[in-house]
Amino acid sequence: VRFLIDAILESILTEFLRSRMTSNSLRHVSVLLEEILQIADPRSGETWIDATCGAGGHARRIAERVAPNGQLIAIDQDAEILAAVADRFEGLAVRRYHANFDQLSAVLEVAEIDKVDGLLADLGFCSDQMDAASRGLSFQQDGPLDMRLDQSQGATAADLLAREEEEELARIFKEYGEERFARKVARRIAEQREIEPILTTHQLANLVRRSVPRDSGSRIDPATRVFQGLRIAVNDELGCLERLLAELPRRLKANGRVAIISFHSLEDRLVKQAFQNQDIWETLTRKPIVPSDDEMRQNPRSRSAKLRIAKRK
Numbered sequence: 330v331r332f333l334i335d336a337i338l339e340s341i342l343t344e345f346l347r348s349r350m351t352s353n354s355l356r357h358v359s360v361l362l363e364e365i366l367q368i369a370d371p372r373s374g375e376t377w378i379d380a381t382c383g384a385g386g387h388a389r390r391i392a393e394r395v396a397p398n399g400q401l402i403a404i405d406q407d408a409e410i411l412a413a414v415a416d417r418f419e420g421l422a423v424r425r426y427h428a429n430f431d432q433l434s435a436v437l438e439v440a441e442i443d444k445v446d447g448l449l450a451d452l453g454f455c456s457d458q459m460d461a462a463s464r465g466l467s468f469q470q471d472g473p474l475d476m477r478l479d480q481s482q483g484a485t486a487a488d489l490l491a492r493e494e495e496e497e498l499a500r501i502f503k504e505y506g507e508e509r510f511a512r513k514v515a516r517r518i519a520e521q522r523e524i525e526p527i528l529t530t531h532q533l534a535n536l537v538r539r540s541v542p543r544d545s546g547s548r549i550d551p552a553t554r555v556f557q558g559l560r561i562a563v564n565d566e567l568g569c570l571e572r573l574l575a576e577l578p579r580r581l582k583a584n585g586r587v588a589i590i591s592f593h594s595l596e597d598r599l600v601k602q603a604f605q606n607q608d609i610w611e612t613l614t615r616k617p618i619v620p621s622d623d624e625m626r627q628n629p630r631s632r633s634a635k636l637r638i639a640k641r642k
């Protein structure tokens with residue numbers, strides 16, 4: 330019996346350790362990295378913020394650039410990934426903060442910094458978060474419908490599906506997911522939740538597939554847009570970006586640079602509009618920079634990336 334208990338405990342421990350993120354297990358590939366370094370040009374001695382540290386690829390290179398006397402403030406709302414990347418910054422002046430970037434001023438106050446020389450925001454989520462079934466961001470694997478990037482607070486996707494009015498769900502799918510059949514999907518959800526709660530990614534994906542006619546010729550799964558819409562709503566992605574953009578002018582020194590990578594048109598529109606204010610910004614990218622064919626081939630996830638960079642006047 331003792332032997333059996335030991336074997337069970339060991340297998341539980343092995344499974345637990347395997348499921349934890351470590352910096353070696355992170356697979357995310359940074360997007361448009363050289364372009365950011367070249368145009369936003371972090372320099373030795375400067376103070377920078379990486380508002381979306383993630384797997385730390387951009388952060389590490391920026392921290393190397395600002396060394397030896399500069400520093401980097403690395404923010405992420407995902408405590409787990411922020412803990413996992415710690416050893417990527419060994420020997421570099423990097424301080425990590427678990428926070429939403431819409432709390433930029435609060436973070437800077439704790440860090441005792443008034444203004445910075447540069448900020449990067451690489452929006453959305455890392456491949457590692459997308460691939461973790463337990464986060465429910467992807468319908469490729471079955472998992473709980475969570476979708477929160479900050480798993481320490483807030484309502485999950487399953488909560489939204491259970492409590493929002495049918496009209497509100499339709500708005501989320503239409504506005505944030507750009508789903509043509511938003512009303513149909515919302516109606517199906519409202520009917521289905523009377524029978525049983527919708528709790529898993531496969532439950533939702535199958536329901537969407539049954540509600541939406543498959544686009545002939547399109548290789549995109551019909552569930553893609555609904556999942557995008559829900560994720561944006563769960564994380565209030567557009568609200569957070571708006572608040573960051575509003576706060577930035579106060580927190581950048583004159584000639585401070587800001588680089589923002591967005592992954593869908595709703596985000597890019599907000600960034601473009603903010604940078605149009607010529608009293609505040611000089612844009613360093615006339616048009617958004619997109620990844621080269623080579624980068625897209627090597628990292629298909631970069632396909633929808635758009636980079637805009639501006640300088641504080």
Ligand SMILES: C[S@@+](CC[C@H](N)C(=O)[O-])C[C@H]1O[C@@H](n2cnc3c(N)ncnc32)[C@H](O)[C@@H]1O
Nearest residue numbers: 359381383384385386387405406429430451454
């Ligand atoms: C695309 S990944 C960043 C990848 C990173 N640049 C790299 O090279 O490894 C985006 C990261 O931003 C974080 N994030 C997204 N929205 C955020 C927000 N509002 N506040 C703080 N972190 C956020 C996500 O948790 C995720 O880790």
